[in-house]
Amino acid sequence: MKIAGSTALVTGANRGFGRNLAAELLARGATVYAGARNPDSVDLPGVTPVRLDLTDPTSVAAAAELAGDVNLLVNNAGIDSRADLLDGDLDLLRLELETHYIGTLSVIRAFAPVIAGNGGGTILNVLSVLSWFGSPIHGAYGAAKAAEWSMTNVLRVQLADRGVRVAGLHVGYLDTDMAADITGPKSDPAAIARIAVDGVEADAYEIVADDLSRRVQAGLAGGVAALYPQLP
Template sequence: MKIAGSTALVTGANRGLGRHLAAELLARGATVYAGARNPDSVDLPGVTPVRLDITDPASVAAAAELAGGVNLLINNAGIDTRTDLLDGDLDLVRLELETHYIGTLSTIRAFAPVIAGNGGGTILNVLSVLSWVNFPLHGSYGAAKSAEWAMTNALRLQLAERDIRVAGLHVGYLDTDMAATITGPKSDPASIARLAVDGIEADAYEIVADDVSRRVQAGFPGGVAALYPQLS
């Protein structure tokens, strides 16, 4: 789709990758609504802050009514509680699912009629390499992202009938607050935002944005032995 002249809403746009995505869209000529639970925390000039908590149905409905011109939705809002699946607090596991899966789905359900009514457009779900491969430190996060990936695949078929393209962005660790305590290579969120918007403009269904995601994707044919060599 053409970004210049489009109207976009980015969830979780007050910091991290979401803020960079909003900035990149704005630089390319889009009108941008920046969703955040606290709209006062949005400090990017040129965007319209929107109060949006994707786990609150009333908040989602109000945002969809306010941003009625949207033809591009980027579902970026997320959390990582780093909850152990065996011993961790189940309420935190539920919170991850409520955010990444139910919250993202609720936002899509609210905005799909808006986008269709505006002649069609694109939905981008910010996923993760951890939707394809998972490790104990991020057990609940990866499980929720895997569910979001499955939902992305299902909805891209269903929403194609309404001229809405549903894309997924797969990326590893980013140099943001969420990964502040993680050691090892991290991608520049500004660069990933550019790649993501390039993918939207190219009408890509799947945007694999970094080397680690490409390596994991390439390991699929090898099954468990390729994805988890430590089990061999």
């Protein structure tokens, strides 16, 4: 789709990767709604702040009513509780699923008719390399992102005949607050935002944004032995 002249809503746009995505869309000529639980925290000039809490159906419905001219939805909002799958707080695991899977689906259900009614457009789900690869320190996050990836694949098929393209972005660690304690390589969020928006403009269904994600994607065909060589 053409970004210039489009109208986008980016969830979690008050900071981190979401703010970079909103800035990139603005720079390319889009009108941008910046979704955040606290709209007062949105400090990017040129966007329209929108109160949006993925886990609150009333908030989601109100956002869809307010932003009725959207033809590009970017589902970026998320959390990483670092809850351990074996002994972590089950409420935190539920919150991960409520945010990344149920919450994202709730936003899509609200906005898909809006996008279709506006002549069609695109939904971009910000996924992760961890939807393909399990890491114990991100067990809850990875499980929720895997569910979101599966959802992305299903909705891609379901919404195609309504003129709504569903794309997924796969990327590793980004240099944002969420990964501040990670010491390994991290990508520049502004650079990944450019890659993501390039993919949307090229009508790509799957946007694999960094070398790590490409390596893991290639390893999927090799099964468990390829992805987890440390296992006996």
